[in-house]
Amino acid sequence: MAVEWTKGIQVTRGSEYLFLPQDVIVNAQLNGRHDLPDIEWLIESFAKVGQLENCLVRNDGGRPVLVVGHSRWRACIEFNKRKLGKEPMRLRCSYFRGDEREGYLANWAENHIRNQATPLDDAHACRQFERWGMSVKEIAEATHEKEAWVRGRLKLAEAAPEVKEAVREGRLKPTAAAAIAKLSAEHQREAVQGNGKVKAADVQQLTNGKPGVKQLREEIRETWDDTTQPPPVREFCGALIQKYWPEKVQSA
Numbered sequence: 001m002a003v004e005w006t007k008g009i010q011v012t013r014g015s016e017y018l019f020l021p022q023d024v025i026v027n028a029q030l031n032g033r034h035d036l037p038d039i040e041w042l043i044e045s046f047a048k049v050g051q052l053e054n055c056l057v058r059n060d061g062g063r064p065v066l067v068v069g070h071s072r073w074r075a076c077i078e079f080n081k082r083k084l085g086k087e088p089m090r091l092r093c094s095y096f097r098g099d100e101r102e103g104y105l106a107n108w109a110e111n112h113i114r115n116q117a118t119p120l121d122d123a124h125a126c127r128q129f130e131r132w133g134m135s136v137k138e139i140a141e142a143t144h145e146k147e148a149w150v151r152g153r154l155k156l157a158e159a160a161p162e163v164k165e166a167v168r169e170g171r172l173k174p175t176a177a178a179a180i181a182k183l184s185a186e187h188q189r190e191a192v193q194g195n196g197k198v199k200a201a202d203v204q205q206l207t208n209g210k211p212g213v214k215q216l217r218e219e220i221r222e223t224w225d226d227t228t229q230p231p232p233v234r235e236f237c238g239a240l241i242q243k244y245w246p247e248k249v250q251s252a
Helices: 040-049 070-081 100-113 119-131 136-143 147-158 161-168 174-180 185-191 200-206 213-225 231-244 246-250
Strands: 016-019 055-060 063-068 091-095
Touching: 040 070, 055 100, 063 070, 063 100, 070 091, 100 119, 100 136, 119 136, 119 147, 119 161, 119 174, 136 147, 147 174, 161 174, 161 185, 174 185, 213 231, 231 246
Parallel strands: 055 091
Antiparallel strands: 016 091, 055 063
């Protein structure tokens, strides 16, 4: 029986498709992520309540090509591999009308809506947009970010693996990683060696730049956040922040 909607509401009837996951074409380079997220929780969710949100697929010569929902696709593959259902699970998909680049942008947008994108994911995405011939300005407009943000993410994409790992571990800020990426691979590795945080002042020294107000503020904030620092040092840094950048204290 058709659903009756309130008179005057504009409705477009959509279509849902059910595919075995192995029948869906997946291009790993168009995933939109640098690191694949954990999917164990998603597999468990599939076992309990099924797939709650559809994936998006586009049509390529009659074959379904995955646009959005790479984690759901991976979870479905693993669900069937473990034989967690009475029958093989099929992937619920909706049709996406767009080309490869538009699909990639939709993927990027969904990851950000879910607050799951990392700086490395963004660097990976910006590099992919660049491969399609998009300028920094065009990438900024497409992602609704500033051009400086795009340049920084492109620099991060060029960083040595050790630098990217430091960003992933939270020891190095993405902006600092972009600055370090200008150095040789050897100096990049030297900059992030060890297990501690890489401070803004250290980055400035390595890149032969004099620390500006922003870098000094970051250095003070990092010292204030570091619970291993002596209480008098942290109190002094806190007082400076309270006096000159009180909004930083409020947002802490």
